[in-house]
Amino acid sequence: MSQSPQELLAALRAAPPLVQCITNYVAMNIAANVLLAAGASPAMVSDAEEAGEFARIAGALTVNIGTLSSPFVSGMRAAIEGAQAAGKPWVLDPVACQATALRRRTAADLVALKPTIIRGNASEILSLAGEASQGQGVDGRDSVTAAEEAARWLAAQTGGVVAVTGESDFVTDGTRAARIAGGSPYMPMNTALGCSLTGLCGAYAAVADDPFDATLAALAHFAVAGRRAHEQAQGPGSFAPRFLDALHAVTPEALGAEACSALESVTA
Numbered sequence: 001m002s003q004s005p006q007e008l009l010a011a012l013r014a015a016p017p018l019v020q021c022i023t024n025y026v027a028m029n030i031a032a033n034v035l036l037a038a039g040a041s042p043a044m045v046s047d048a049e050e051a052g053e054f055a056r057i058a059g060a061l062t063v064n065i066g067t068l069s070s071p072f073v074s075g076m077r078a079a080i081e082g083a084q085a086a087g088k089p090w091v092l093d094p095v096a097c098q099a100t101a102l103r104r105r106t107a108a109d110l111v112a113l114k115p116t117i118i119r120g121n122a123s124e125i126l127s128l129a130g131e132a133s134q135g136q137g138v139d140g141r142d143s144v145t146a147a148e149e150a151a152r153w154l155a156a157q158t159g160g161v162v163a164v165t166g167e168s169d170f171v172t173d174g175t176r177a178a179r180i181a182g183g184s185p186y187m188p189m190n191t192a193l194g195c196s197l198t199g200l201c202g203a204y205a206a207v208a209d210d211p212f213d214a215t216l217a218a219l220a221h222f223a224v225a226g227r228r229a230h231e232q233a234q235g236p237g238s239f240a241p242r243f244l245d246a247l248h249a250v251t252p253e254a255l256g257a258e259a260c261s262a263l264e265s266v267t268a
């Protein structure tokens with residue numbers, strides 16, 4: 001039986017999951033605040049000496065290659081080993097994986113470890129699937145629609161869930177698929193909201209039975225909060241605090257009601 005966004009947000013708020021985030025320097029503070037506002041308990045723990053130990057006690061692990069360096073990669077490997085040994089879900093955010101040889105190689109190595117969930121923008125998902133993309137840096141330059149086939153292929157390769165985000169989001173586990181509308185054009189003007197969403201996918205994965213339901217709930221939570229914040233914002237600057245407020249203010253019942261109009265099931 002699938003679990004709805006409403007049920008999963010209620011579970012999250014009833015018992016805030018501990019989420020280990022190995023993320024980039026830009027995102028650390030932003031993602032921690034997003035997770036706290038949504039109802040989770042983030043911890044940015046990345047050194048190889050402790051990352052594996054921590055992954056065993058966390059509810060989920062998220063791994064982001066945004067500001068990549070050798071120490072980060074060692075910490076990621078240790079943490080993934082710990083998460084897998086303890087049967088915990090882990091989420092990959094392949095930031096700018098098309099940009100350099102180091103990123104291409106690291107992202108491919110991490111995908112080979114079969115992440116429970118991959119969340120990226122369309123340029124990143126196209127690149128992970130070995131296809132050409134318009135992406136240069138960390139922002140998405142391709143349409144989500146153009147990356148849907150790549151997402152399906154990647155889900156089949158990894159046996160996990162793949163989410164492509166942009167103006168409208170797409171998620172698939174290779175069998176099921178859905179599109180989620182909503183959010184705000186101010187979201188890509190706020191750095192690290194994608195990185196933060198990756199953290200929130202981890203939070204929902206920690207409380208859900210099924211990572212597809214978890215990803216859908218995380219995307220819906222962002223879509224609904226983003227739409228609400230947009231109504232009151234004058235631009236990207238005033239959007240940021242309103243978005244945090246909206247992540248916190250949305251109740252499970254409201255998420256259930258508002259996500260309904262945002263969700264569209266599609267055949268995978």
Ligand SMILES: Nc1ncnc2c1ncn2[C@@H]1O[C@H](COP(=O)(O)OP(=O)(O)OP(=O)(O)O)[C@@H](O)[C@H]1O
Nearest residue numbers: 121165166167183184185187188192193194195222
């Ligand atoms: N034009 C848009 N309109 C509405 N929502 C958007 C738009 N662009 C992105 N979003 C939303 O913003 C959030 C982050 O997605 P995005 O694809 O921008 O991540 P990203 O490129 O990985 O970001 P970053 O790397 O800066 O963290 C998602 O919830 C997505 O739905």
Ligand SMILES: Cc1ncsc1CCO
Nearest residue numbers: 024026066067095138192
């Ligand atoms: C701007 C930026 N540079 C490396 S990571 C990051 C955060 C958005 O992905």
Ligand SMILES: [Mg+2]
Nearest residue numbers: 095138194195
């Ligand atoms: Mg990103």
